[in-house]
Amino acid sequence: TGEAIVPAASWWRSERRDELLAIAAKGTPRYVYNLPTVRQQARDLKTLGAVDRLHYAVKANTHPAILKALAEEGFGFECVSPGEMKAVMAAVPESCPLLFTPNFAPHEDYAWALTTRATVSLDSLYPLEHWGETFRGREIVLRLDLGRGLGHHEKVRTGGSGSKFGLPVELLDTFLRLADAHGVTVRGLHAHLGSGILDDSHWGEVYGQLASIAERIGSVEYLDIGGGLGVPSHPGEARLDIAALDRVLRGVKAAYPHYKLWMEPGRYLVADAGVLLTSVTQQKGKGSWRYLGVDTGMNSLIRPALYEAWHEIVNLTRLDEPADGLFQVVGPICESGDVLGSDRRLPEPLEGDVMLIAQAGAYGKVMSSPYNMRDDAEEIILG
Ligand code: LLP
Numbered sequence: 459t460g461e462a463i464v465p466a467a468s469w470w471r472s473e474r475r476d477e478l479l480a481i482a483a484k485g486t487p488r489y490v491y492n493l494p495t496v497r498q499q500a501r502d503l504k505t506l507g508a509v510d511r512l513h514y515a516v517k518a519n520t521h522p523a524i525l526k527a528l529a530e531e532g533f534g535f536e537c538v539s540p541g542e543m544k545a546v547m548a549a550v551p552e553s554c555p556l557l558f559t560p561n562f563a564p565h566e567d568y569a570w571a572l573t574t575r576a577t578v579s580l581d582s583l584y585p586l587e588h589w590g591e592t593f594r595g596r597e598i599v600l601r602l603d604l605g606r607g608l609g610h611h612e613k614v615r616t617g618g619s620g621s622k623f624g625l626p627v628e629l630l631d632t633f634l635r636l637a638d639a640h641g642v643t644v645r646g647l648h649a650h651l652g653s654g655i656l657d658d659s660h661w662g663e664v665y666g667q668l669a670s671i672a673e674r675i676g677s678v679e680y681l682d683i684g685g686g687l688g689v690p691s692h693p694g695e696a697r698l699d700i701a702a703l704d705r706v707l708r709g710v711k712a713a714y715p716h717y718k719l720w721m722e723p724g725r726y727l728v729a730d731a732g733v734l735l736t737s738v739t740q741q742k743g744k745g746s747w748r749y750l751g752v753d754t755g756m757n758s759l760i761r762p763a764l765y766e767a768w769h770e771i772v773n774l775t776r777l778d779e780p781a782d783g784l785f786q787v788v789g790p791i792c793e794s795g796d797v798l799g800s801d802r803r804l805p806e807p808l809e810g811d812v813m814l815i816a817q818a819g820a821y822g823k824v825m826s827s828p829y830n831m832r833d834d835a836e837e838i839i840l841g
Pocket of ligand 1: 515518536559614616650652653654684685686687688722723724725726761765820821
């Protein structure tokens with residue numbers, strides 16, 4: 459039971475509001491990231507005394523300044539493609555640990571990753587069945603499917619029979635025989651059940667399950683219990699209680715002290731640190747509906763369209779005015795799904811007002827697209 463909350467963290471509401479308005483005056487759309495928030499979230503997770511290594515799941519936000527800041531905070535990096543690996547290697551010191559955890563990747567991705575310092579994970583039999591020579595003599599991490607998924611939306615749950623991730627536990631013995639035949643050592647076990655989880659008991663369960671499976675294998679030295687740490691987005695949702703999570707993890711560690719514990723959070727570190735600034739373009743009344751148009755939409759932030767994700771939206775120009783109107787906040791993209799927020803209470807806007815879409819630091823810019831050939835949102839860092 460966490461502290462009751464909250465609309466999204468609000469560094470932008472007070473002290474940095476004028477800076478944001480000045481940035482928007484030079485042009486919108488813009489993504490703006492507040493590095494102190496990233497560092498604060500990182501330090502929060504570093505209080506997890508049971509965790510031996512934190513890898514940042516780079517897919518959430520690949521901005522080099524964020525990668526650098528997290529390297530300074532002592533994080534390693536979890537990457538899912540050679541592109542992500544190269545971005546990380548260009549931004550952080552060589553001493554930072556790298557984890558390569560792709561899914562359905564081609565042979566050449568693994569062959570390349572094995573030439574780097576990265577720890578490589580496998581999550582099916584196929585690579586050892588077909589490319590055994592590539593892995594001969596190597597130590598790898600095995601990603602397991604524990605048979606269930608969790609997360610804020612069906613599309614981001616990564617376990618169970620409806621999901622393409624992980625080796626089903628029933629195939630573990632087959633995998634181990636293949637590994638043995640190719641001189642491959644399973645040094646780590648990994649499970650990631652999904653994204654946007656706000657139940658802090660989940661990671662303790664995964665940890666316990668992986669530990670008991672590791673006992674059967676013998677060669678395992680570390681357990682990676684994934685990422686998925688959520689941040690509340692709706693009023694009334696509770697924050698994850700990091701101290702409670704640590705107590706649970708310490709409990710499991712006391713039973714299995716011989717394994718190192720790894721985690722790989724993405725969203726938790728960057729979601730609240732980022733906002734998307736966009737400008738009001740037009741308004742339209744249609745029956746009882748009022749549409750408020752802004753200069754970017756699902757091309758910059760696809761989460762509302764894809765997952766019905768809720769992002770707080772405010773009129774930054776009129777932050778102190780009463781929110782008397784009820785609006786559908788929409789972008790300029792030629793799809794009816796191009797809605798950034800439905801039924802939002804906002805002040806009466808004027809063309810050119812700056813609208814701020816909160817909690818856009820994770821899975822925002824990285825999932826944007828050139829659809830409709832609208833200008834890409836530039837990214838700006840506040841140090
Ligand atoms: N580890 C693995 C193996 C993953 O697949 C992911 C996320 C993470 C770690 C980091 O999860 P996080 O801590 O960020 O929840 N685009 C979706 C989220 C997809 C997450 C994909 N995998 C969204 O915008 O909600």
